[in-house]
Amino acid sequence: MNHSCIVLESPATRILCDPWFEGTAFNDGWRLLVEHSHRIDEIPCDYIWLSHEHPDHFSIPTLRGLGAPRRFLYQKTRDGKVRAFLNAKGHTCTEMDEGVTYTFGDLRQTIYVSDGYDSAAVVEFPDGSVFLNANDARLEMGGNIERIRSRHPRIDVLAAQFSYANWAGNIGDEATPVHQQDLVIARLKTYIEAFQPKKLILFASFVHYAHEENFYWNRSWLPYVMNALRDYAGLIVIPRPDQVFGMQDMLSHDFAAENRESIAFWESAAAGIRVKDYTNRGVGLDDIHHAYHDFFARIWSDNAIAAVMTDRNRDFSLVAHLPDLGRSVRLHLFQDRLDLLPDGETTPPDITVTAETLCFLLKNNFGRGTLTINGRIQFNYPSAHRFFIFFFVPYANNIGIHFREGRLDADKLQSIARTSVMMSILKATSEARANFDRDLLAFG
Numbered sequence: 001m002n003h004s005c006i007v008l009e010s011p012a013t014r015i016l017c018d019p020w021f022e023g024t025a026f027n028d029g030w031r032l033l034v035e036h037s038h039r040i041d042e043i044p045c046d047y048i049w050l051s052h053e054h055p056d057h058f059s060i061p062t063l064r065g066l067g068a069p070r071r072f073l074y075q076k077t078r079d080g081k082v083r084a085f086l087n088a089k090g091h092t093c094t095e096m097d098e099g100v101t102y103t104f105g106d107l108r109q110t111i112y113v114s115d116g117y118d119s120a121a122v123v124e125f126p127d128g129s130v131f132l133n134a135n136d137a138r139l140e141m142g143g144n145i146e147r148i149r150s151r152h153p154r155i156d157v158l159a160a161q162f163s164y165a166n167w168a169g170n171i172g173d174e175a176t177p178v179h180q181q182d183l184v185i186a187r188l189k190t191y192i193e194a195f196q197p198k199k200l201i202l203f204a205s206f207v208h209y210a211h212e213e214n215f216y217w218n219r220s221w222l223p224y225v226m227n228a229l230r231d232y233a234g235l236i237v238i239p240r241p242d243q244v245f246g247m248q249d250m251l252s253h254d255f256a257a258e259n260r261e262s263i264a265f266w267e268s269a270a271a272g273i274r275v276k277d278y279t280n281r282g283v284g285l286d287d288i289h290h291a292y293h294d295f296f297a298r299i300w301s302d303n304a305i306a307a308v309m310t311d312r313n314r315d316f317s318l319v320a321h322l323p324d325l326g327r328s329v330r331l332h333l334f335q336d337r338l339d340l341l342p343d344g345e346t347t348p349p350d351i352t353v354t355a356e357t358l359c360f361l362l363k364n365n366f367g368r369g370t371l372t373i374n375g376r377i378q379f380n381y382p383s384a385h386r387f388f389i390f391f392f393v394p395y396a397n398n399i400g401i402h403f404r405e406g407r408l409d410a411d412k413l414q415s416i417a418r419t420s421v422m423m424s425i426l427k428a429t430s431e432a433r434a435n436f437d438r439d440l441l442a443f444g
Contacts, residue, residue, distance in 0.1 A: 002037045002241055004057055004135050004204040006159065007045065010125055013105030015073070016045040017121075017133060023061030024210065027360055028277040029374020030056060031210035033269040037241045040065045047104055049073040051135045052118040053082055053366075054373070056207065063089075073104070075111055075119045078400025099147065110151065112137070112144045117399050120144070122152050129156045129247040132195065135204050136161040140187060141418070145194045156251060158197035160188060163205035163221045166420050167375040171216055176424045181221055183420065185228045192232055198251045200235040206266060211277040213354070214375040220270050222263055238262040281324055283355040285340065288322075291362040292331060292338045299394050307403040308393060309334045313442035318390040320358055321349035329358075333390055350386045352378040365398035367391065372421050379421075381429050385436040388416040389443075410440040 001007060004018040021038050024031055040062050048070055050058045069090045074082050076095040083093040096102055098119075101110045108124040118137040124130050132148070132155045139145050148155075164184050169176030192200060202225065209217045222238070229236060237245070237255045240262045314334050319341070321328045328349055330339040341347065353361070357376050361367035368391035371377045379387065392413060393403060416422055417436065426433050 001043075002034060003032055003206045004051070004161075006133070006203070006239075007043065008107065008123055008131065010106050012126075013047070013107045014045040015047045015049050015104065015107065015109070015123070016040075016043055017049045018051055018057040018135065019043070019048065019062050020056050020059035021062050022065065023059065024277060025055040025059065025207075026370050026374035027357075027376070028211050029209065029214060029370070029376055030207045031273075031276060033206045033208055033266060033273070034241060041067045045070075047071050047073050049109070049121065050082065051121065051133070051137070054118075054369075057135065058082065066091075073102075073109070075113055077117075099151075112139070112148055114138050114141050114144055116401075120148075122148060122155075124152075125247055127248060129251075130154055131156065131247065132158045132197070134158060134160040134191065136165055138187070140190060145190070149194060155195040155197045157199045157201065157247060158191060158195055159201035159203055160191060161204035162188065162202035162225050164420065165205065165207075166373050167371075167377060167379075168217060168424070170378045170381075173428075176428060177217070177219070179424050179427060180420060181224060182228075183423065185225060188225075188229065189232075192235065197235065199237050199255075200232065201237045201239060203239055206269075208270065208273045209375065210273070210275065211279075211374070211376060212275050213279060213357075215275050217375055218270070218273060220267060222266060226259075226263075238266075240265045279324065279354050280356040281354075283359055285325065285327070285329075285355070287359050288329065288355055288362075289338060291359045293336060295362040295394075296336045299397070302397055303393055303403040304405070305334060307406060308408045308443075310442065310444050312444075313439075316386075316389070316439075316442070318351070318386050319347055319349045321352040322355050322358065323352060324354045324356075331390070348380050348383070350380050350383045352380075361391065365394040368395040369398070372419065379425065381425050382431040382435055384425050384432065385416060385422060385439065388419065388422065389413060389439065392416070407444065410443050413440055413443055 003020055005020060006017050008015045019040050021036060021040060050072065072086050072091055072093040074093055074095055076097050083095055086093045096111050098111055098113045101108050106126045110122045111119045113119045114137040120132065120134045120137040120139060122130065122132050130152055162184065164180035168180040209215055236259060238259045316333045318331045319328060328341040328345060330341060361371060417426060
């Protein structure tokens with residue numbers, strides 16, 4: 001249908017997956033290459049499955065187009081906020097336990113959660129064919145590849161993201177985008193070797209960076225991916241809106257001609273993109289002060305400061321440069337204190353963001369995830385890890401993890417190194433690794 005959206009249809013059941021047809025995603029960071037391709041209320045379906053909470057999968061502007069209550073499927077979470085949102089809109093929501101097979105009509109579906117929030121789905125059709133919708137879940141984490149293989153030894157068709165979907169280098173950095181793309185290609189090769197699918201649908205990447213702050217990132221990766229996967233050319237299917245594939249029919253079909261048409265379709269759509277979204281320049285220092293003090297009060301009422309602070313990290317802070325205001329600020333993690341650095345201050349910032357973006361980060365627990373995806377941020381590579389540490393607690397709170405007893409220690413913070421962004425930064429400079437390790441020691 002579009003981006004990550006597909007419809008799974010059997011003789012008795014239709015499941016609409018991850019519909020996004022309207023609006024921006026990630027705080028005006030992304031737009032669809034083909035916008036308004038469908039009206040959700042005109043798509044017949046029995047269920048709507050949402051793989052995770054990210055707005056290119058759980059698109060509230062799109063879901064507003066539903067004119068009647070629908071039945072949703074979603075992973076069971078600690079906070080239940082997606083279910084609560086859907087219920088408040090009059091819909092029903094079945095919360096699915098991970099690794100448990102559910103029957104919906106004549107389809108059987110099992111979900112597997114990766115990285116604490118994303119989920120992939122294995123769907124078994126009544127004719128015995130098996131479809132794995134990996135979307136952008138990192139199945140290589142948490143043993144999910146092995147779990148899926150043991151439970152579902154046969155995967156006929158695999159659908160997976162083919163391009164990176166996160167920050168991929170500061171302006172002028174040409175190496176990091178390639179590294180990020182190569183990480184995705186390596187993941188695809190791992191999936192191919194592990195699952196041995198008969199067909200591989202490349203999807204979940206039909207977007208562009210539409211904001212003035214990130215538009216420089218746009219480039220077409222399809223030809224690069226096709227070349228990198230040339231040894232698997234017979235497996236690859238590149239979809240475009242409204243294509244229909246029969247599970248059994250597609251297994252032996254040669255998609256070479258259709259893929260050329262699809263590549264031409266998406267290249268044509270990419271040729272017409274332009275900046276559509278702009279920075280709100282009406283946000284000032286007073287707004288930042290208010291947002292910061294509310295942030296501090298919120299996170300240390302929802303979490304125990306004693307579970308995170310030590311004698312060695314009590315002065316931990318983050319320096320942010322605000323280019324639209326021409327000033328820099330230092331935000332303290334364990335003291336309710338925001339310092340405006342004097343003009344001419346030579347302290348290098350850890351991050352560079354607009355005042356609007358800094359307020360967004362402070363107001364939303366999911367802000368760290370949004371910024372690392374929409375790329376409306378520039379990092380100082382040697383100290384980029386401080387951004388991830390500073391916003392670690394609210395980001396964990398967003399997926400229902402709180403720190404009230406026990407400790408947030410260096411072992412837990414090591415997960416930062418496994419984020420796609422930090423993987424590239426740690427590769428780019430050895431200084432980043434040394435600084436990260438040093439700061440982790442302060443957390444015990």
